[in-house]
Amino acid sequence: xxxxxxxxxxxxxxxxxxxxxxxxxxxxxxxxxxxxxxxxxxxxxxxxxxxxxxxxxxxxxxxxxxxxxxxxxxxxxxxxxxxxxxxxxxxxxxxxxxxxxxxxxxxxxxxxxxxxxxxxxxxxxxxxxxxxxxxxxxxxxxxxxxxxxxxxxxxxxxxxxxxxxxxxxxxxxxxxxxxxxxxxxxxxxxxxxxxxxxxxxxxxxxxxxxxx
Ligand code: ITT
Numbered sequence: 001x002x003x004x005x006x007x008x009x010x011x012x013x014x015x016x017x018x019x020x021x022x023x024x025x026x027x028x029x030x031x032x033x034x035x036x037x038x039x040x041x042x043x044x045x046x047x048x049x050x051x052x053x054x055x056x057x058x059x060x061x062x063x064x065x066x067x068x069x070x071x072x073x074x075x076x077x078x079x080x081x082x083x084x085x086x087x088x089x090x091x092x093x094x095x096x097x098x099x100x101x102x103x104x105x106x107x108x109x110x111x112x113x114x115x116x117x118x119x120x121x122x123x124x125x126x127x128x129x130x131x132x133x134x135x136x137x138x139x140x141x142x143x144x145x146x147x148x149x150x151x152x153x154x155x156x157x158x159x160x161x162x163x164x165x166x167x168x169x170x171x172x173x174x175x176x177x178x179x180x181x182x183x184x185x186x187x188x189x190x191x192x193x194x195x196x197x198x199x200x201x202x203x204x205x206x207x208x209x210x211x212x
Contacts, residue, residue, distance in 0.1 A: 004028045005065065020185060048085060053136045074129055115167065134148045135201050143211060147204065149194065151192050164181045168188075169181040
């Protein structure tokens with residue numbers, strides 16, 4: 001049995017976190033860089049779980065390797081759980097004037113700026129949010145496991161911190177009194193939605209791996 005697993009994500013922030021988190025599994029972790037010809041799968045699911053399974057299934061079927069994928073996002077209570085599964089594409093719903101007014105045009109910056117814009121009417125006390133992640137693992141024979149984790153917090157009014165990626169600079173953890181972008185990788189990996197999901201998944205792992 002090969003001791004290799006494919007991490008099926010193109011998001012560098014996720015790769016850095018998952019690489020470190022998965023060290024405990026004692027596996028050789030390959031990235032999608034090893035498979036440049038693998039086409040991206042369209043994320044058509046309505047839930048994090050559906051999308052995580054879609055991505056992991058696609059990678060396992062094409063490469064013949066046990067594949068792990070994360071689908072994740074931010075849910076703001078005041079926005080009825082948005083952006084949720086649309087977190088990576090949230091800025092696409094913004095009007096043209098919004099884009100013209102932005103100093104940067106990269107995806108992470110635009111998503112965060114659009115979120116702060118939508119949250120403008122909501123004062124402190126109405127800014128609860130959580131990060132959620134579902135991590136799915138799929139074997140080449142199609143067998144799968146999946147687990148979820150969420151990280152409760154609040155949205156700030158401005159960006160704080162330089163670390164992490166995506167929405168980290170506006171996600172404030174009240175228990176630790178700082179944003180996710182003000183945490184080191186080690187600290188974020190102790191508390192994050194992704195860490196919580198992976199801890200859950202670890203419980204199913206021995207049976208999943210043994211049947212491979
Ligand atoms: P892959 O599908 O290749 O994994 P992606 O970036 O498209 O990469 P998703 O579809 O799961 O990943 O979208 C996740 C979105 O939620 C994306 O905008 C991230 O920036 C954001 N997000 C998820 N986890 C986050 C975290 O820990 N910190 C900040 N933002 C996060």
